[in-house]
Amino acid sequence: xxxxxxxxxxxxxxxxxxxxxxxxxxxxxxxxxxxxxxxxxxxxxxxxxxxxxxxxxxxxxxxxxxxxxxxxxxxxxxxxxxxxxxxxxxxxxxxxxxxxxxxxxxxxxxxxxxxxxxxxxxxxxxxxxxxxxxxxxxxxxxxxxxxxxxxxxxxxxxxxxxxxxxxxxxxxxxxxxxxxxxxxxxxxxxxxxxxxxxxxxxxxxxxxxxxxxxxxx
Amino acid sequence: xxxxxxxxxxxxxxxxxxxxxxxxxxxxxxxxxxxxxxxxxxxxxxxxxxxxxxxxxxxxxxxxxxxxxxxxxxxxxxxxxxxxxxxxxxxxxxxxxxxxxxxxxxxxxxxxxxxxxxxxxxxxxxxxxxxxxxxxxxxxxxxxxxxxxxxxxxxxxxxxxxxxxxxxxxxxxxxxxxxxxxxxxxxxxxxxxxxxxxxxxxxxxxxxxxxxxxxxxxxxxxxxxxxxxxxxxxxxxxx
Numbered sequence: 326x327x328x329x330x331x332x333x334x335x336x337x338x339x340x341x342x343x344x345x346x347x348x349x350x351x352x353x354x355x356x357x358x359x360x361x362x363x364x365x366x367x368x369x370x371x372x373x374x375x376x377x378x379x380x381x382x383x384x385x386x387x388x389x390x391x392x393x394x395x396x397x398x399x400x401x402x403x404x405x406x407x408x409x410x411x412x413x414x415x416x417x418x419x420x421x422x423x424x425x426x427x428x429x430x431x432x433x434x435x436x437x438x439x440x441x442x443x444x445x446x447x448x449x450x451x452x453x454x455x456x457x458x459x460x461x462x463x464x465x466x467x468x469x470x471x472x473x474x475x476x477x478x479x480x481x482x483x484x485x486x487x488x489x490x491x492x493x494x495x496x497x498x499x500x501x502x503x504x505x506x507x508x509x510x511x512x513x514x515x516x517x518x519x520x521x522x523x524x525x526x527x528x529x530x531x532x533x534x535x536x537x538x539x540x541x542x
Numbered sequence: 543x544x545x546x547x548x549x550x551x552x553x554x555x556x557x558x559x560x561x562x563x564x565x566x567x568x569x570x571x572x573x574x575x576x577x578x579x580x581x582x583x584x585x586x587x588x589x590x591x592x593x594x595x596x597x598x599x600x601x602x603x604x605x606x607x608x609x610x611x612x613x614x615x616x617x618x619x620x621x622x623x624x625x626x627x628x629x630x631x632x633x634x635x636x637x638x639x640x641x642x643x644x645x646x647x648x649x650x651x652x653x654x655x656x657x658x659x660x661x662x663x664x665x666x667x668x669x670x671x672x673x674x675x676x677x678x679x680x681x682x683x684x685x686x687x688x689x690x691x692x693x694x695x696x697x698x699x700x701x702x703x704x705x706x707x708x709x710x711x712x713x714x715x716x717x718x719x720x721x722x723x724x725x726x727x728x729x730x731x732x733x734x735x736x737x738x739x740x741x742x743x744x745x746x747x748x749x750x751x752x753x754x755x756x757x758x759x760x761x762x763x764x765x766x767x768x769x770x771x772x773x774x775x776x777x778x779x780x781x
Contacts, residue, residue: 342663390659398662405658420653423552425646433645445638448553448598465686476686488652489659497648499641521654 330354330364334372344395344486393485394492406528427453428462432484432496436466436477454478462487554602555639557584562636569636572629574613578606605632710744717745717752721775725762730776732767 337353338345347366355362373396377388390399400408420428427450430442443450457463466479480493490496551557561577562569585603589596612618612628620626724736733753737746753775756762760778767774 339662342661399659402655402658405660408660419650419657422646425649425653426552426642429642429645429649433642445635445642446553447555447602447635447639464684466684486661487656488649489656490652497645499645 330368331372331375334369335376338389338396339398341397344393344397344482346395349395390489391491392489393482397486423450423453424457427457428480428484431457431463431478432480432493433499435479435493437479438469438475438477440475442478554581554599555636556643557581557599558602558636559640559643569640570633572633574606574610574629578603578610581606710742712742712745712748714748714752714755717749718756720749721752721756721762725775725777730774732769732772732774734769734772736775 333354334350337350347369350369351364351366354364373389373391380388386404387398387400389396426446427442430445431437434441434445439450439454442454454463458465461481461483463478463484464481465476467477468474469477484490485492551560558577558581561567561580562572567573567577581599582603585596585599588599609628609632618626618628721736724731737749740746740749753762753764757764763776763778765774765776
């Protein structure tokens with residue numbers, strides 16, 4: 326494949342706010358250059374790897390991620406504090422334990438009805454489901470044929486984006502969990518996350534204090 | 543008795559798992575009577591605070607007690623002649639819940655990582671939603687959104703109010719006779735008592751007019767009642 330396509334694909338992904346998938350990229354290229362252009366999803370995928378290697382070499386602050394079966398530019402973790410300072414996303418709150426539990430159940434067992442979710446959690450989940458629907462992390466995918474025709478819930482592409490997953494298949498396998506939980510690496514990572522949370526809290530507090538100071542003057 | 547922070551638990555299963563973990567119990571061999579006792583202590587505490595949440599806990603408490611009773615009874619045997627452990631269902635539920643609880647923890651890790659990345663377009667993310675572009679309007683719309691919108695639209699249509707008027711044949715003369723008949727039995731009568739047998743508003747109105755008419759004619763008199771908001775009619779006997 327012509328290396329010019331690397332740049333074209335880069336431009337397409339760069340210009341897109343949302344995760345751009347293979348078929349859209351190929352459609353755009355064939356739409357302009359004609360149907361005879363030989364380009365397959367595998368070519369696009371290889372191209373992404375090449376682009377990322379280039380960024381790595383040049384020590385760029387961003388790379389292309391595979392999210393929701395598409396591609397998306399994202400800044401690297403190192404710059405999170407600075408970007409977050411200006412970005413509206415920084416105010417985003419973390420999901421609650423209840424929300425994460427409900428999401429996990431929905432993600433693995435989708436399509437799933439509310440009573441099924443509630444029977445696993447052992448608690449009423451009305452409120453949580455509504456919150457997740459509002460956040461567009463889950464959606465109604467249909468109805469069952471069983472008595473009362475209850476609604477079925479499933480996850481959205483937004484869910485994949487939120488957790489940085491390429492597809493539902495990339496969710497951690499429940500069976501492996503036990504091992505993961507006892508894994509040294511995971512414990513180390515978990516410790517790091519805890520540290521990050523503490524750091525963020527301190528940051529928030531200090532910035533709040535700073536704001537208060539401004540208010541006083 | 544030590545205290546447990548209440549909002550730490552997402553539900554009864556979570557609380558049970560907490561007991562199991564804290565006391566390093568074998569999940570396949572739960573000491574039901576001990577756990578039931580602890581669970582009930584917690585339920586009594588939570589009942590004081592949050593009745594709605596307590597419902598789920600009370601349900602679990604009764605399940606636990608049911609299991610406890612079944613444990614005391616002679617062992618039940620299934621078709622294959624094997625003993626049924628009354629705890630099996632609970633253990634299954636606990637394991638199932640535990641599985642997802644752990645996945646949720648794992649997801650927290652993903653969430654945490656992902657929060658550190660920023661995608662393009664984030665700085666304008668807030669305003670973007672207010673731009674009603676034709677194509678973005680149709681994105682993420684499912685049949686259920688349409689159905690919901692349709693339902694909302696229907697709900698917004700104001701119901702046409704139709705006033706149906708039922709003609710009630712009642713005349714002042716009739717009601718004058720009604721008053722006089724009522725008064726012939728007893729000499730005094732309060733107004734509220736008089737109209738209490740009447741069902742329609744219009745009849746009461748007409749009766750009131752009849753009453754005024756009779757007063758004008760000097761057939762009856764009206765005087766104050768001891769009851770506030772009421773008055774008394776009495777028959778005038780002349781000639």
